[in-house]
Amino acid sequence: MSIVQSVSRRNFIVGSAAAVGGLSLGFHVPFAALAQDAAATLPPEVNAWVVVKPDDTIVVRIARSEMGQGTLTGLAQLVVEELEGDWSKVTTEYPPPGENLKRDRVWGSYSTGGSRGIRDSHDYVRKGGAAARHMLIAAAAEQWNVPASECMAANSVITHGPSGRTLRFGEVAEAAGRQTPPAEVTLKDPKDWKIAGKPLPRLDTVEKLTGKQVYGADLKLPGMLNAAVKACPVFGGTLASFDAAAVETMPGVRKVVRVDERTVAVVADTWWRAKTALDALPVTWDEGPNKDLTSADIRAMLAEGLEAEDAFIGNSQGDAKAELARVEAAGGKVITATYAFPYQNHATMEPMNATALYTPDKCEVWVPTQNGEASLAVVAEAAGLPVGQCEVYKIHLGGGFGRRGNFQDYVRQSVSIAKQMPGTPVKLLWTREEDMLHGAYHPTTQAKLTGALDADGNLTALHMRISGQSILAAVRPQGMQGGMDPVVFQGLTASLPEGHLAYTVPNLLIDHAMRNPPVPPGFWRGVNLNQNAIYMECFIDELAHAAGAEPLAFRRKLMADHPKHLAVLEAAAEGIGWETPPAEGRFRGLGQIMGFGSYVAAAAEVSVEDGELKIHRIVAATDPGHVVNPAQVERQVEGSFVYGLSACLYGECTVAGGRMEQENFDTYEVLRMAQMPAVETIMLPSGGFWGGVGEPTIAVAAPAVLNALFAATGTRYRIMPLKNHELA
């Protein structure tokens, strides 16, 4: 129980400078908490996870970031469940990552990605809550001079059983902090949960309805200036020169600075003036070696990989190549299809931003980040200061989707600018155009699938060749395995608990020819599960059609060894009414996959009229093992269809002249109200494991719709997005 052993009585809010307390959720003006005397009145903690104030307010410390996915509320539910606290008195705050380092990483990882917010930390946050409960009870028992074993806690009140005496948490919190943490704690059986597992309202709704919620883009610090940046739009290009004198006299302009080898910034009193001057700034780029790169070049590069000899093997059973050759030679049934998935931008509604304050001995950054510790590391590096002299204050994110985790380019820029203006806080805010041109793009891949069917329509061999970009090779090479990027095979592995293939095929080969165009790739909500599900689930549909089989029945035969995959698929199918024919003109499709530790499936009902696809209804089923807040799971599943269908219908970043062609929402279309289908969510938590929720369902959105579209039109649309096709 390292987490309780390393509990310190020191109140970090007092000990650490500046806006720590102010970054508690609910403070509207973070910098206001600079007032040190305000901090001095803050109550001490019970342990790292729990502070109870004299008025019984419970402050739960949350290390993972809230970006809309509801993790803030879910994690608090887990802590307070074990704490036996009064949920109506719960608030939360983000402990700053620098404090985490100083306290031997008492709050564990800050990384909020891969749908890991809850599944990776449920155990130690619950233990944190349970330990705090023990300490509160021990403090009350000590005050009463009775054995702790005669006392119990419920709803923030400790009761001494024999005498019936009671004390509120707030009355003993300070003494509780002086208690020795328990050596070990026993966690509740989830079936006994009263707070966790329930559809409780989110803790962060009210301020989002009144404009009071402060996002990074809204931050205002005393004396703050604002920066707008422009980086060379061509991938790999650099900043050759700029004529600062041409704009230095424009209204509000304070400074024009070189940010890094490819970026220039204008700093002004307001952001609008900074942006206006930046637009007027004469800039010369050295466009570098990629200046002629086009999407056609990238497609050709990937197409070559589909046929290449060498490839990394992600899943292999029997001898797929030999069996396919044998069936082919014997004149048997061999089906082949090639699919493609383009670059996508995260397009968070809040553009990238960070606010930095640098002095020669300290650097502080306020930032909406999916990983406060990753931000802190970049701050220290960019500032050239020891990490102990740096701090990061986390702010709610206006969307993350993977853009604000591994990639801290905007944080690095903000520190570089602030370093050139010591003592002045500078807020950097990207334009939407900058955001679209300098993404960490969902990688592009293609896949060629070849399957053999025997005379009875059984799938005897399947080869899936993926060609395309590796995320890890670009952003996390230490995660590579002998040159292979294992993340490429999301959802397609033989047995990994993170996501394995549902289908048992006697001869199976799934391999990857890595082809890395000079476009920066990133983790985009759902990551490689998105296109892998399209490739596999649509091709299985193609095989079913070729075998003359009904798609659900065809899958069932292949899924006998994978009952959990099958259970969600059956649930989605039942939900859409698969066994009964749809209304005239309506058509249905299915898809399933496992990813991020969860089993997911979707069934879609569509129609096509005058070349226009309408998605009427989606039924989604998910088995994440445990559900901490069913209301939030439902919202994540619903939202997944917006992300997945945006990509399926419209999402595409194309390259010309070495740069992305889409610069804003006029050309990078996304799903809006009018295209949003009704979504019904079925939760089938089967227990025994903890899977993620925020991402996996995205992957089944497109295949369910594409398979329904085939049913409607008789045509397979294999090259995403659909907007490039005439549907008929």
Place this chain on the structure above:
Amino acid sequence: MVQLTVNGQTHDIEAEPDTPLLWVLREQIGLTGTKFGCGIAMCGACTVHIDGVATRSCVMPLAAIEADQKIVTIEGLSPDGSHPVQKAWLALEVPQCGYCQTGMIMAVASLLEANPTPSDEDINAEITNICRCGTYNRVRAAIHMAADAKAG
């Protein structure tokens, strides 16, 4: 210097005449509930009311606004979050990240003034704000709930 009437208060504004209303609100007046999303009126995060009409403030230059026009931002929609649209949003817990929601709420409040009982088709045509988290179905349900509440 020009005068603007925002949420019932008069403000003297020093800004270039081509400064978009969005940035006057956010940077001069300090009302940051109105969000910057795209800068080209495509996403609706910057929606405010000008004389009751939902307007995408990121492309509305200061010079185009008359002193007697009444501007209402999310901060002025109600004193305490009690506007029927805000109440419906709370009841159905619409927001996820929340960044687009203030603009969404302003667009919907204006829609309901013009059309107290919008059909789904009306909603599809009028509410074109972008949400990337995927709150659309709850937005729709909350619009109907607010319409019902207003009808009393």
